[in-house]
Amino acid sequence: MHSAVFLIEFGAIILGLGLLGRLAGRFHFSPIPLYLLAGLAFGTGGLLPMGASEEFVAIGAEIGVILLLLMLGLEYTASDLVSNLKTQYPAGLVDFALNAVPGAVAALLMGWGPVAAVVLAGVTWISSSGVIAKVMGDLGRVGNRETPVILSILVLEDLAMAVYLPIITALLAGVGLAAGSLTLAIALGVAGAVLFVAVRYGRLISRFVSSDDPEKLLLVVLGLTLLVAGIAQQLQVSAAVGAFLVGIALSGEVAEGTHTLLSPLRDLFAAVFFVFFGLHTDPASIPPVLPPALALAVVTAGTKIATGYWAAKRAGIGVKGRWRAGGTLVARGEFSIVIAGLAVTAGIEPALGPLATAYVLILVVIGPLTARYTEPVAAWVSSRRTPPGPVALAAVPSQPVSPEDLKDQAQDPAGRA
Numbered sequence: 001m002h003s004a005v006f007l008i009e010f011g012a013i014i015l016g017l018g019l020l021g022r023l024a025g026r027f028h029f030s031p032i033p034l035y036l037l038a039g040l041a042f043g044t045g046g047l048l049p050m051g052a053s054e055e056f057v058a059i060g061a062e063i064g065v066i067l068l069l070l071m072l073g074l075e076y077t078a079s080d081l082v083s084n085l086k087t088q089y090p091a092g093l094v095d096f097a098l099n100a101v102p103g104a105v106a107a108l109l110m111g112w113g114p115v116a117a118v119v120l121a122g123v124t125w126i127s128s129s130g131v132i133a134k135v136m137g138d139l140g141r142v143g144n145r146e147t148p149v150i151l152s153i154l155v156l157e158d159l160a161m162a163v164y165l166p167i168i169t170a171l172l173a174g175v176g177l178a179a180g181s182l183t184l185a186i187a188l189g190v191a192g193a194v195l196f197v198a199v200r201y202g203r204l205i206s207r208f209v210s211s212d213d214p215e216k217l218l219l220v221v222l223g224l225t226l227l228v229a230g231i232a233q234q235l236q237v238s239a240a241v242g243a244f245l246v247g248i249a250l251s252g253e254v255a256e257g258t259h260t261l262l263s264p265l266r267d268l269f270a271a272v273f274f275v276f277f278g279l280h281t282d283p284a285s286i287p288p289v290l291p292p293a294l295a296l297a298v299v300t301a302g303t304k305i306a307t308g309y310w311a312a313k314r315a316g317i318g319v320k321g322r323w324r325a326g327g328t329l330v331a332r333g334e335f336s337i338v339i340a341g342l343a344v345t346a347g348i349e350p351a352l353g354p355l356a357t358a359y360v361l362i363l364v365v366i367g368p369l370t371a372r373y374t375e376p377v378a379a380w381v382s383s384r385r386t387p388p389g390p391v392a393l394a395a396v397p398s399q400p401v402s403p404e405d406l407k408d409q410a411q412d413p414a415g416r417a
Helices: 002-026 032-042 054-074 078-109 114-125 129-138 147-173 177-209 214-234 239-249 252-279 287-314 319-328 334-346 352-385 403-411
Strands: none
Touching (some): 002 252, 032 252, 054 239, 054 334, 078 147, 114 147, 114 334, 147 334, 177 214, 177 239, 177 252, 214 252, 252 334
8 A cells, every 4th residue: 555655646746747847848947946846835734745755755866966966077077177177266266255155144144053154155156057057058058158167167166065065064963173174084085086086097987887788888877876976975975076076087978878878867866856855845934034035046146147247257258248157157956955955954944945945946037037138138238328429329339349249249149138
């Protein structure tokens, strides 16, 4: 009887996710808000609370996080990461200062204490690589001049997670300074060792994993990823970071084949992960935190736009590309939920989970809109500021046209609004 109830519940969840994904695709927006809403509907205090399948959903959610980070790691090579660290680290520092600080300040103003402040700083800091990658593909901007800047910031954020997540894990566990320092040292050592192996021996690893048989390739890569993720977690390093580093170590045809094979699994378990987070959030707890969540979303949307604009300007990108870079970075998603989920599990602040859910829901909806409309809105505002007279009638730009602007206009004359 129990197994029958489990199959009915889990089948209903998967079917519902599929229908919600199709609905989101029809209207060209991210399905993540719908997945979170589905979790709220089926969780404690929702319309149809579930119980029999909750344990399996929890395991599926953990696999979802691992696959999200593995697939993200497959997008980059170890040499790319090292190069990004050397050239784009100032943008990473600006990103941290502008976007982590508002979260920490908000937590302290609400009286949540220093641990919750560190957690909320991470929630507001990290952009959603998955949502942003989908938006850039939908808008046809993958080949734009500002895209490498956007990707560099996302990579630096993901690398920062290799340091941040062990710190959060130690703080939430309530360990002392010595134990926390040891955890961080182990995390950095493991991450550094895996990155070194990926740089020096990435081709050998890819050759070992490589197979012409899709079944064997899938089993070897998935098994290796789960094994490394488990070992990393045993060493007090995030399992997600371990999976990310496995993805970096794989390259060439192996990375391409793995991406093709694992994409459906990633999408399935990632959807389960967002549902799982919603299951553990009482819908009645969200309305009280909507005002601070909305205020925080507005502030950090502005700081992300400023981050992208500054980073693109530093890279010599034209004005249009700077605004597009800023608007594209606004969306938050999987990492924000992962970080908040750790805090919810640890039970440090009951309102943190609902606040993070509302915050992500707001920005995951606003993010695709800012990516599409920030540049044309900025151009409209700039044109409104142009003083009337012969200069305006002659359609002279309100500021000198730089070589970067000319390149930007030649590549994208319509601004891809």
